[in-house]
Amino acid sequence: MNPTPKSNRKLLTMLILGSIGMFGFGFALVPLYDVLCDTLGINGKTQNTASSYDAVVVDKNRTVTIEFVTQVQSDMPWEFSPKVNQISVHPGELTHAKFLVKNLSAKNIIGQAIPSVSPGQGAAYFNKTECFCFNQQPLAADTSAELPLIFYVNPDLPASINTLTLSYTLYDITDKQAVSAKQGAAR
Amino acid sequence: MSTTTHDTIDTAHDEHHHGAPKGLMRWVLTTNHKDIGSLYLWFSFIMFLTGGAMAMVIRAELFQPGLQLVEPNFFNQMTTVHGLVMVFGAVMPAFTGLANWLIPMMIGAPDMALPRMNNWSFWILPFAFTMLLGSLFMEGGGPNFGWTFYAPLSTTYSPDSTALFVFAIHIMGISSIMGAINVVVTIVNMRAPGMPWMKLPLFVWTWLITAFLLIAVMPVLAGAVTMVLTDKFFGTSFFDAAGGGDPVMFQHIFWFFGHPEVYIMILPSFGIISAIVPTFSRKPLFGYSSMVYATASIAILSFLVWAHHMFTTGMPVFAELFFMYCTMLIAVPTGVKVFNWVATMWRGSMTFETPMLFAVAFIILFTIGGFSGLMLAITPADFQYHDTYFVVAHFHYVLVTGAIFSIMAAAYYWLPKWTGNMYSETLGRWHFWCSVISVNVLFFPMHFLGLAGMPRRIPDYAIQFADVNQIVSIGGFAFGLSQLIFLAVVLKCIKGGKPAGDNPWQAADGLEWSIPSPAPYHSFTTPPEIK
Ligand code: HEM
Numbered sequence: 262m263n264p265t266p267k268s269n270r271k272l273l274t275m276l277i278l279g280s281i282g283m284f285g286f287g288f289a290l291v292p293l294y295d296v297l298c299d300t301l302g303i304n305g306k307t308q309n310t311a312s313s314y315d316a317v318v319v320d321k322n323r324t325v326t327i328e329f330v331t332q333v334q335s336d337m338p339w340e341f342s343p344k345v346n347q348i349s350v351h352p353g354e355l356t357h358a359k360f361l362v363k364n365l366s367a368k369n370i371i372g373q374a375i376p377s378v379s380p381g382q383g384a385a386y387f388n389k390t391e392c393f394c395f396n397q398q399p400l401a402a403d404t405s406a407e408l409p410l411i412f413y414v415n416p417d418l419p420a421s422i423n424t425l426t427l428s429y430t431l432y433d434i435t436d437k438q439a440v441s442a443k444q445g446a447a448r
Numbered sequence: 449m450s451t452t453t454h455d456t457i458d459t460a461h462d463e464h465h466h467g468a469p470k471g472l473m474r475w476v477l478t479t480n481h482k483d484i485g486s487l488y489l490w491f492s493f494i495m496f497l498t499g500g501a502m503a504m505v506i507r508a509e510l511f512q513p514g515l516q517l518v519e520p521n522f523f524n525q526m527t528t529v530h531g532l533v534m535v536f537g538a539v540m541p542a543f544t545g546l547a548n549w550l551i552p553m554m555i556g557a558p559d560m561a562l563p564r565m566n567n568w569s570f571w572i573l574p575f576a577f578t579m580l581l582g583s584l585f586m587e588g589g590g591p592n593f594g595w596t597f598y599a600p601l602s603t604t605y606s607p608d609s610t611a612l613f614v615f616a617i618h619i620m621g622i623s624s625i626m627g628a629i630n631v632v633v634t635i636v637n638m639r640a641p642g643m644p645w646m647k648l649p650l651f652v653w654t655w656l657i658t659a660f661l662l663i664a665v666m667p668v669l670a671g672a673v674t675m676v677l678t679d680k681f682f683g684t685s686f687f688d689a690a691g692g693g694d695p696v697m698f699q700h701i702f703w704f705f706g707h708p709e710v711y712i713m714i715l716p717s718f719g720i721i722s723a724i725v726p727t728f729s730r731k732p733l734f735g736y737s738s739m740v741y742a743t744a745s746i747a748i749l750s751f752l753v754w755a756h757h758m759f760t761t762g763m764p765v766f767a768e769l770f771f772m773y774c775t776m777l778i779a780v781p782t783g784v785k786v787f788n789w790v791a792t793m794w795r796g797s798m799t800f801e802t803p804m805l806f807a808v809a810f811i812i813l814f815t816i817g818g819f820s821g822l823m824l825a826i827t828p829a830d831f832q833y834h835d836t837y838f839v840v841a842h843f844h845y846v847l848v849t850g851a852i853f854s855i856m857a858a859a860y861y862w863l864p865k866w867t868g869n870m871y872s873e874t875l876g877r878w879h880f881w882c883s884v885i886s887v888n889v890l891f892f893p894m895h896f897l898g899l900a901g902m903p904r905r906i907p908d909y910a911i912q913f914a915d916v917n918q919i920v921s922i923g924g925f926a927f928g929l930s931q932l933i934f935l936a937v938v939l940k941c942i943k944g945g946k947p948a949g950d951n952p953w954q955a956a957d958g959l960e961w962s963i964p965s966p967a968p969y970h971s972f973t974t975p976p977e978i979k
């Protein structure tokens with residue numbers, strides 16, 4: 262029998278190309294996922310650059326509770342906590358909050374905080390005009406610092422949402438920062 | 449029958465086609481679809497016993513609350529490797545083995561379309577599994593993050609052997625893709641002249657659709673493990689929030705592969721059951737074309753339901769509802785299939801030889817698995833059931849009493865054709881009854897454990913679960929032992945037995961029954977005539 266007739270060869274080529282295509286599709290899911298989450302604002306990621314605060318009308322008739330939650334990557338020798346755990350704000354009102362970090366080790370460490378808002382659908386309405394999470398946070402051995410956050414809640418926040426929980430996870434990026442943290446963390 | 453007796457005589461004159469070569473190299477170098485089919489089936493059986501041994505370790509540890517036999521980390525390695533071995537080593541190669549043996553004979557082709565690729569796709573598998581199983585003995589242990597290898601368990605917190613796990617999955621994936629490509633080319637290009645699409649045996653149809661699923665999703669799995677590899681070893685951050693990635697994205701990519709994968713493991717079963725039920729009901733299959741369409745719709749829908757594994761990740765309500773309804777929709781074509789099988793049996797003159805016993809048990813028990821799946825598909829209910837033993841019960845009903853039972857049924861049904869001898873019906877029935885009783889003692893109480901809140905993948909549990917776990921473990925040991933009867937049946941049948949004749953089931957329909965038993969080494973070297 263003829264080992265590979267022409268018709269087989271053609272189909273074979275198509276199927277192999279199909280598999281390679283699907284391998285590519287697997288990777289294409291990564292940007293696709295980011296774009297989808299971004300446009301739909303569904304996975305709790307907040308915007309990564311400072312938003313401006315002009316012509317925002319404060320809605321005095323409504324109060325929203327903002328909770329702050331902090332976590333430190335499990336093997337990172339830092340302490341990290343909000344100065345207050347919870348505040349009430351009016352939508353549109355510019356608010357300051359402070360977070361405390363302390364490097365407990367005898368090494369200089371660079372930290373990077375990654376914010377996330379819950380419920381995810383509320384993330385798009387949480388605007389930061391200034392945040393320590395926009396930058397890396399180098400901290401010398403055995404020192405502490407106070408990190409600022411300035412934010413407001415967009416008055417268009419759906420009526421069903423009365424509480425927004427802002428969670429920061431702090432990661433040690435001392436080793437990684439050369440590689441990808443810079444562009445990555447900003448995403 | 450007449451079409452084929454002459455073709456064996458024809459080929460007897462041809463030196464090259466004389467029969468199987470002898471010796472070990474026959475198996476290493478073989479490009480014969482029947483040899484490769486046997487290799488796959490034996491490999492699958494060895495993996496079934498290997499994965500089974502791990503399940504015995506798991507059930508022994510869970511026999512009592514508290515930690516008695518193994519370290520928690522080793523326990524996790526057992527659940528992980530048990531799952532991987534059963535999915536990629538037992539179920540998938542068994543289906544590929546059946547495809548190799550049966551598809552050419554069913555469509556009147558002399559062999560698979562790409563015989564040398566066929567040899568490769570089998571022979572890379574033992575290397576993959578040696579690597580995977582070998583990693584268990586390495587310092588730091590083997591994979592311990594579950595067969596679903598969620599990041600960051602498989603990245604930040606995984607053992608060094610993860611690289612081996614990744615390569616093993618790559619090789620398994622390449623093997624399945626090559627197998628699938630071969631099946632597609634064979635079915636599309638090598639059907640006997642005059643065999644129309646809508647007359648193909650359903651096993652051929654279901655495998656064709658399965659092959660497309662494999663080609664579509666195995667590369668995505670390869671992508672996922674590659675990302676895990678680079679995240680762990682090369683500083684990328686696909687799934688690492690610190691670098692801008694997202695661990696939830698891992699779950700999306702994995703289940704985009706994972707849900708079609710579960711259908712890869714059940715569609716060929718549907719084909720097998722659709723072959724066996726008509727034979728032993730002595731009636732043609734009810735609703736042939738609806739079976740084809742149902743299979744195709746299940747395959748298409750399977751791409752739209754992946755997030756039912758992720759209801760608790762905090763998706764927007766709209767997405768939860770979308771995936772809930774799509775998931776429930778799959779029950780419709782699945783129900784069509786069950787209906788057709790029952791309608792085929794309805795008023796048939798049924799007999800219950802071992803293949804039929806397994807087929808009937810499949811229909812009943814797979815349906816139970818489908819029902820628990822529907823319960824899991826209800827989003828608010830899944831918040832309660834997720835990651836409990838209820839899920840474990842669900843997927844073992846669909847995979848053990850579903851996929852594995854259908855493979856057993858197929859083995860009994862076609863063994864006479866493969867070996868030329870009848871298997872021992874007495875032993876076969878012993879195997880069936882021991883299996884069907886023990887499997888229910890093993891998996892049914894797991895539903896209750898799950899509803900009562902026992903989490904899955906834990907080496908120890910709260911005291912109130914003790915009694916039921918003991919029953920489950922006893923069922924587990926009994927089911928494990930019962931499978932040794934199967935080994936005895938097969939060995940005995942290969943050695944000898946009542947000669948089977950061309951068509952031992954009389955009512956069996958299909959080209960494979962028109963050639964002698966055992967099927968000659970080369971069959972259909974000239975295409976048969978289709979009436
Ligand atoms: C009517 C049909 C089915 C429905 C509605 C269904 C639904 C579901 C749902 C909602 C889950 C997720 C449960 C959770 O993690 O909380 C699940 C898990 C699972 N299903 Fe199904 N299913 C169906 C059929 C099948 C079939 C046919 C198979 C395989 C042959 C299968 C294999 C699995 C597996 C392996 C898991 C667990 C995966 C894991 O987390 O390790 N299912 N099913």
Ligand SMILES: [Cu+2]
Binds near residue numbers: 706710753756757
């Ligand atoms: Cu699924």
